[in-house]
Amino acid sequence: MLLRASACSLAHRACKNFHGNVYGTMVMMKNHEIISKAHYSANNASTETTSNEENIVHKRSGNTTIDFTRVEIYYAPLSSFQLLKTYTALASTRFPFVKHFAPDIIEKGGMIVNQAVKYTYFPYFCGGETLPKTKKVIHDLTQNKKMLCILDYSVEGPVQPLESSAITVDTDEKVEDSICSVIAESIEYMGQQNRTLSTESTVTPPCPFGVVKVTGISSCVLLERLSKILCYIQMFPQSEHAKKLLNTNIYFFGDISNDVNTFDLMKEYTVKQYPRTVAFDLNENTPPEPLTSVELLKLERVVKRLASLCDACVKNGMSLLIDAEQTYYQAAIDHLYMMMSVKYNSKEYMAGRNTPVVYNTYQLYLKDSFHRLQFDYHFLNNHGAHHGAKLVRGAYMKSETLRANELNLPYPFQQTLLETHVNYVKGVEFCLDSMYKHGNIGIVVASHNQDTLGMTSRIMSEIYGFKKNDPRVIFAQLYGMGDNLSFALAYHGYNVGKYVPFGKVHDVMPYLSRRLIENGDVLSGSTIETARIRSELVRRAVVYSKSIYDKIVKNIQQRQQAAAASSSQ
Numbered sequence: 001m002l003l004r005a006s007a008c009s010l011a012h013r014a015c016k017n018f019h020g021n022v023y024g025t026m027v028m029m030k031n032h033e034i035i036s037k038a039h040y041s042a043n044n045a046s047t048e049t050t051s052n053e054e055n056i057v058h059k060r061s062g063n064t065t066i067d068f069t070r071v072e073i074y075y076a077p078l079s080s081f082q083l084l085k086t087y088t089a090l091a092s093t094r095f096p097f098v099k100h101f102a103p104d105i106i107e108k109g110g111m112i113v114n115q116a117v118k119y120t121y122f123p124y125f126c127g128g129e130t131l132p133k134t135k136k137v138i139h140d141l142t143q144n145k146k147m148l149c150i151l152d153y154s155v156e157g158p159v160q161p162l163e164s165s166a167i168t169v170d171t172d173e174k175v176e177d178s179i180c181s182v183i184a185e186s187i188e189y190m191g192q193q194n195r196t197l198s199t200e201s202t203v204t205p206p207c208p209f210g211v212v213k214v215t216g217i218s219s220c221v222l223l224e225r226l227s228k229i230l231c232y233i234q235m236f237p238q239s240e241h242a243k244k245l246l247n248t249n250i251y252f253f254g255d256i257s258n259d260v261n262t263f264d265l266m267k268e269y270t271v272k273q274y275p276r277t278v279a280f281d282l283n284e285n286t287p288p289e290p291l292t293s294v295e296l297l298k299l300e301r302v303v304k305r306l307a308s309l310c311d312a313c314v315k316n317g318m319s320l321l322i323d324a325e326q327t328y329y330q331a332a333i334d335h336l337y338m339m340m341s342v343k344y345n346s347k348e349y350m351a352g353r354n355t356p357v358v359y360n361t362y363q364l365y366l367k368d369s370f371h372r373l374q375f376d377y378h379f380l381n382n383h384g385a386h387h388g389a390k391l392v393r394g395a396y397m398k399s400e401t402l403r404a405n406e407l408n409l410p411y412p413f414q415q416t417l418l419e420t421h422v423n424y425v426k427g428v429e430f431c432l433d434s435m436y437k438h439g440n441i442g443i444v445v446a447s448h449n450q451d452t453l454g455m456t457s458r459i460m461s462e463i464y465g466f467k468k469n470d471p472r473v474i475f476a477q478l479y480g481m482g483d484n485l486s487f488a489l490a491y492h493g494y495n496v497g498k499y500v501p502f503g504k505v506h507d508v509m510p511y512l513s514r515r516l517i518e519n520g521d522v523l524s525g526s527t528i529e530t531a532r533i534r535s536e537l538v539r540r541a542v543v544y545s546k547s548i549y550d551k552i553v554k555n556i557q558q559r560q561q562a563a564a565a566s567s568s569q
Helices: 002-021 051-060 080-092 096-108 111-118 121-125 132-144 174-197 220-235 240-249 262-272 293-315 327-344 369-382 397-407 417-438 450-463 483-491 509-519 526-568
Strands: 024-030 033-040 148-153 209-212 319-322 358-363 387-392 441-446 473-478 496-502
Touching: 080 121, 080 526, 111 121, 132 148, 132 174, 132 496, 148 174, 174 209, 174 293, 209 293, 220 240, 220 262, 220 293, 220 327, 240 262, 262 327, 262 369, 293 319, 293 327, 319 327, 319 387, 327 358, 327 369, 358 369, 369 387, 369 417, 387 417, 417 441, 417 450, 441 450, 450 473, 450 483, 473 483, 483 496, 483 526
Parallel strands: 148 209, 148 496, 209 319, 319 358, 358 387, 387 441, 441 473, 473 496
Antiparallel strands: 024 033
């Protein structure tokens, strides 16, 4: 109980730290645009702190187990040329033109734009166009920088019309099969690298995760259709329409584990996982149409593709990260994750493993995310399975805003940056506390926020006594972003993974466009990172200049001594 209270207190103080030191952003929507209201006052937040609490916050500000400012040590693996390239790439993404116009140009550009991106942003944010071309990046990260490599085939599904009235499903699934095949190949490739590079079975493998975006292996329309049906059932569980949909559309859930109880289990999950973000305009008297026989067949194939990726991870001693996506796909994705977890995170598959086989991703900028995280954990815990949770802040605000305005729906995300920070801290604390009490959860702390990372490392060591390299806790940042944080964590012995996208340039354009938007945000850590890189470059220049000066002085002294010796003779 004391440990629990201490953890909650520390997480609370961390939240207050955000509260007292971060000028948040009140996000409001008007004419499909995001307007930032600067200098969001702490007095406007839902929580208030006394003057004594504020004093405690300021006294403890920055008091973490890691000093992130020792850049001369953390950047030691990088040459000055590499640092200069990093600085140039990060600094350029903060220009207003790049932030506001480059994403659209990248996504809609033709061959010329593709070639331009291929030789500028692509090599900085991506590992290569093919698996063999990522080998150099894998070796550099795992051997030189002592980090983990998480290869991600970053192909995303196409944007679908809002609430399409005439939804058709193409029976040709060659694209989905092809993407699934590449992901499976990447898992096998990383498994080979693990067998080559790993030395101890108890240590986290150099490439611990495969990654899948469900929109890559499934029709986006199908995911939206299923999500709408599931949300209707959750909102109106007692209606006759909901009961009919529940019985006619979810029978396939019983296929994945060959367990007669799975069907009833997924019914229970469907009805109870509520409330969640309102992603659809639903009315009890106008239910969505049931899935057609063609759609059910396609859904069965999606389940089999996902199961095949889980099998590949089991074979190679790895885990599968299921990425989060837009809210209008997420209900379906959550159910697919739960289906996989019921089987692959069960005691049978966890025997001899340190981490869950499959992880779901929670975007903590969504209002319902912390509730879903808790519910999923308790649901799996009650049914004897482990839970895998990757925690992120979120990356779909633009598309979520457009959809909410178009359909006149409430915004699904938190209204302030502070609220997102608080939600994220609560999520981390909940996962670590559950890990301490029951040991049946794995967590990926995917964050570029220095305070969050420092707080997490402190809770791990001071509150729960976890080892720094506990394989159940992985920190993660995107390749090309947050390197100052990644180097610091790795230097201090924590498990740090870099998300390394790969794929053809034109296929990863949507991914790159979002990276530009994220990194261009003035509230992101890129400003701090570029400042630290700049200071390290200046320090190296001074050291180099001094060494040159010392060599010149020494050379002059030697010549003078030689001349003096010659004249004395």
